[in-house]
Every structure is written in structure tokens, then in C-alpha cells.
Amino acid sequence: MPELPEVEAVRRRLERAMRGTTIARVLLRRANLRRPFPEGFASRLERQTIRSLRRRGKYLLLDLSSGDVLLIHLGMSGSFRIDEDGSPDAHDHVVFQLSNGSVVTFNDPRRFGLMDVIEAGWGSEHRALRSMGAEPLDASFDAVTLARACANRRTALKVALLDQRVVAGLGNIYASEALHRAGLSPRRRASTIATTGGRPRPAAFRLTSAIKAVLRSAIARQERPYRSGDFRVYDRDGEKCSRPGCGGTVRRIQQAGRSTFFCPKCQR
């Protein structure tokens, strides 16, 4: 599923089902996802109460009464299902039985997901979080932050946006969408939006606003799986650009091995 908006939707749904409840039992139906589950994974979680559920970039963080944090990444195909009974489906890998009778099941066909336990006190030292960039919906994420993160990067702007050290939570869809809204070419060098004479370039201001707008509107769309009609350029190769008066045609190109969608006419 998951870029920032989808992970946020999952967080909200899990929060309703899990906050304040106790994990009675954890069933691992295999030994690994992307990596092996850590030693004693299930037993560290059992009997812990879930105090709060947070999100950082594309990661979910469940704060437990022990002080440990359960760290979860959905990878490419991870999802959660909440039900009362719990007959297993294909690719159900982790089952959380809660004290209130609910069963929360993690399903992930491609197994690019990740679960780990961060021991109490080690908060943001986990290597997945250590070098993560700014949280784009925080007030502190602004043109200065983005310009600084892009400084001296010779890589394409779109590729830079996918780098979680530059901004946390953008993925292949919303990187393309944000660039279209900002009217910026995905092929520009990232450093071309960086600071000049102590001030971020205008492009950095536009891109910062576009990132926030794209993510906010996707979150507002809420908890429903997205459809291609939700996007202005993503998966619209050959279609007419939706920008009023543009008249260009959306193109698909490859960057760093991944598809980028953009309008060559209005994105410079």
C-alpha cells in the first residue's frame, strides 16, 4: 500500500482498534519478512499495553507500556486486517490477539515489510529512523529545510524526493504528484532548487507547498484505497495534462529504475 498518507490512514485505523488495549498473544506464522524477526519478538510484546501509535515517515511506531517500541514498515504490499474471529488467509504473517477479543492481522504477499522492537530508551537511534529527513507535514518543514536537504545533490530532483533522508514519507506516486503541482521537472538536478545567496530558490517554496498539499489532500481522502483517478499524472501516460490551459501530454520515463510521470510542457 503505502506512502505517508496510506500509512497515516493505517495508523488511525489501528489506533481505534489498539490504543489502550493489551496484546494477549502474538503469533508468527513465519520466521521473517524482509529480515528475520528479532529474537524473542513475540514474548517481548505479549502482556504489554499499547499506549499510543505514532508515525514517522512510512514507519508505524507502537509505544508499549514496557517502554519498548514496536516498529513496523508495510513495505510494498503490507496491510492490516481487524476482525473478531481470525481464520488465516494466504500471506498472513503476524497475528496480534488483543485482550479485548479483537484480532489484528498483518498480511504481506511480497514480504518487503519489516517489524522490529526498539528497546526502551533507544527511541530514534534505530537505524531505520536515525538518518530520516524532515516530516513533511510538520510546521518545521519549510523551503529552507528542503533547500538544505537538496543542496549539492547532483541526482535528479524526483530521485532525491524518494530518498527518505531528504523528506520522510514520499514515495513514487506522491513524488511525481508534488512535482507536477509545483510545475517542476523531475529531471532537474536536485541542487537547482537549493539555496542561492542565503535564500531558497522560488522553486523550493513551490515544491514545499506542493508536497504538503498533495499529502494533505491524500490523507483527507481517508482510509479508502486509492484509484488512478485520484492522481494528476501518476499512471496517466499519454493522457492530457490536467493543468488548466496547459494542453501538454503526460509522459512516463524511468529514473533510478522506477517510473516517473510528468508533463514536459508545464514542468520545468
Added chain:
DNA sequence: ATTGAGACCTGTCGGC
């Protein structure tokens, strides 16, 4: 230190 290529997995879809 950056950067690109390939690897990790399974499922789906379109073409022949």
C-alpha cells in the same frame, strides 16, 4: 560521500 544497478518477493495484466 554519492549514485546507480541489482536483489529481495509475489501477484497481476497484457500480448502472443
Added chain:
DNA sequence: TGCCGACAGGTCTCAA
């Protein structure tokens, strides 16, 4: 119908 390649919302690691 079946087979085959291309592609999919994400990281990681390795080599240049």
C-alpha cells in the same frame, strides 16, 4: 487456455 515478460505504492547492499 497457457506461457512469458513487464511492472507494481520500498528499501537495502554493493561496487564504482
